[in-house]
Amino acid sequence: MNDAQLLRFSRHILLDxxxxxxxxxxxxxxxxxVGCGGLGAAALPYLxxxxxxxxxxxxxxxxxxxxxxxxxxFTEADIGRSKAxxxxxxxxxxxxxxxxxxxxxxxxxxxxxxxxQHADIVxxxxxxxxxxxxxxxxxVATRTPLVSGAAVRFEGQLAVYRPDLADSPCYACLFDGxxxxxxxxxxxxxxxxxxxxxxxSQAAETLxxxxxxxxxxxxxxxxxxxxxxxxxxxxxxxxxDCRVCGKH
Numbered sequence: 001m002n003d004a005q006l007l008r009f010s011r012h013i014l015l016d017x018x019x020x021x022x023x024x025x026x027x028x029x030x031x032x033x034v035g036c037g038g039l040g041a042a043a044l045p046y047l048x049x050x051x052x053x054x055x056x057x058x059x060x061x062x063x064x065x066x067x068x069x070x071x072x073x074f075t076e077a078d079i080g081r082s083k084a085x086x087x088x089x090x091x092x093x094x095x096x097x098x099x100x101x102x103x104x105x106x107x108x109x110x111x112x113x114x115x116x117q118h119a120d121i122v123x124x125x126x127x128x129x130x131x132x133x134x135x136x137x138x139x140v141a142t143r144t145p146l147v148s149g150a151a152v153r154f155e156g157q158l159a160v161y162r163p164d165l166a167d168s169p170c171y172a173c174l175f176d177g178x179x180x181x182x183x184x185x186x187x188x189x190x191x192x193x194x195x196x197x198x199x200x201s202q203a204a205e206t207l208x209x210x211x212x213x214x215x216x217x218x219x220x221x222x223x224x225x226x227x228x229x230x231x232x233x234x235x236x237x238x239x240x241d242c243r244v245c246g247k248h
Contacts, residue, residue, distance in 0.1 A: 001027070009051050022211035023051060029210045030054040032115050034107065034135055035125035036083040037061070038190065039149045041073040042199025043123055043206070048091040048098050050207055055091065056115060058103035059084040070192040107131075112138035121209055123202050124148040129175075136171035139163055140245045146171065147205045149198040154191045154226035156198040160205050162218040163245065167237075169219060172244040174236055194226045 001009070001024060012018045029052050033040050036059035047055060063071075063078045063086065071083075078086050084102045091100055107115070116122055116138050124135045124146060132148065139146040139161060146161040148171060162168040201222075208214040221234045240246050 005051075012050070017213045018211060022213060025211050026051045026207065027053045029120045030056070030118065031206060031210075032056045032058070032119045032122045033125055034058050034112075034122065034131065035127065036073075036087045037067065037125065037127060038070045038151060038195030039125035039127075039199040039202065040123070041071040041087070042196045043125060043149075043203040044087060044091060045073065045094055046200060046203040047206065048095045050203075051095070052098065052207075052210070054099040054101075056101040056103065056119065057084050057087055057091075058107055058115075059087070060104055060106045070190060070195045072196070107134070109134040109137050113141050116142040116144040119144055121145045121147065121206055123206060124171075125199065125202065132171060132175070136161070137244055140170050145209050147202045147209070149202045151190050151194045151198045152188050154194065156194050156224040156226065158198055158201050158205070158222045158224070159220070160209070160216075160218045162216070165218065169236055169238040170242065170245040173239040173242045173246075174221060176239075176242070176244075191226045194224070197224060197226075 009023045012023050013020055031047055031052050033044055033055065036057055044057065061083050063074050063081055063083055065079060067074060073087060073090050082104050084104050088100045088102045091098060112134055122135060122139055122144050124132055126132060136146065140163045143164045145164055148159045148161065150157040161170050163170060205217060219235060221236065223232045
């Protein structure tokens with residue numbers, strides 16, 4: 001790191017669990033973020049500010065009035081514009097050194113797999129079950145760590161999947177079946193600050209994995225109740241018959 005970087009990231013470097021070595025790992029890392037809505041708008045600014053060297057952000061949607069209640073990186077002047085393109089501009093204003101790739105088309109499993117072959121981690125910040133399934137299959141195929149978040153009504157979910165580690169369950173071990181779903185805020189509504197709580201938690205787990213710091217959180221689903229403020233933790237194991245990561 002040069003002198004400017006040492007100063008910029010000094011509050012990270014002061015932490016024994018990060019230090020210069022951990023910060024250098026972030027600067028050399030590549031994260032793919034699928035979804036720039038509520039969760040992505042909360043996670044991405046911290047990833048950029050923390051110094052991740054390369055970000056690929058994917059979202060085919062445009063900004064509308066209903067997004068502004070919770071997607072706080074967007075403004076009224078952005079309505080009608082591409083979420084991913086606007087987000088890239090905001091992130092470059094936070095940290096101009098981040099190398100950002102913008103993808104504005106819908107991603108299928110094949111394209112996701114191609115992207116993850118060149119990534120260190122992927123964040124699922126989308127809001128539909130089909131995309132979550134595709135991201136998980138690509139994560140398993142490329143052995144790329146996956147940090148998944150969901151937010152609907154007053155309930156948030158956070159889980160880490162580590163296909164790069166032996167015996168770590170995948171998303172399909174927990175949520176499987178063509179009709180299974182963990183909810184969508186467009187159908188059921190969502191409490192505004194909830195996406196911030198879950199999205200920033202995704203950012204925290206991402207940074208910890210990339211730096212090799214903290215406690216591993218894979219193999220558990222954490223559920224947050226926005227009305228009570230309580231977190232619950234549910235542990236689960238790899239399903240040997242899982243049709244995505246099982247022995248088949």
